[in-house]
């Protein structure tokens with residue numbers, strides 16, 4: 272059985288916001304530094320997508336401790352690059368969380384673009400007042416999950432097949 276002390280970092284990252292929408296168990300593992308992502312072929316593919324399409328651009332610009340942005344273009348748009356649109360809702364909220372953080376730090380109403388190079392798809396993203404309320408609520412949900420002493424019981428979902436934590440959950 273996996274147990275852990277309090278998560279080492281109390282900062283909520285964009286990846287945590289993303290995982291909230293995919294799987295609370297994954298969120299808990301990640302927040303507790305149980306990170307198997309480097310072994311994952313899927314993550315490696317994600318890196319390749321970034322490198323292949325945006326090799327000349329600055330990648331993962333650290334803006335704040337918990338905000339690492341893929342690209343900011345000269346027109347001021349924040350770009351988040353993903354290998355697949357399968358979890359588009361999760362990616363959308365990750366980017367909205369970045370926009371929310373930037374706004375809270377006084378950078379105004381910056382807009383974003385979700386990019387899926389493999390699908391040749393770009394989704395413009397804007398932060399609304401309703402989104403801002405929802406983000407406050409989601410942040411509390413994240414805190415509630417990661418402060419649990421044990422990971423939430425896993426539930427089988429299609430995403431499990433490619434999840435780097437599948438051996439922890441299902442073996």
Ligand code: SF4
Nearest residue numbers: 294297425431434440
């Ligand atoms: S294998 Fe499935 S249940 Fe386990 S962390 Fe991954 S997505 Fe969640």
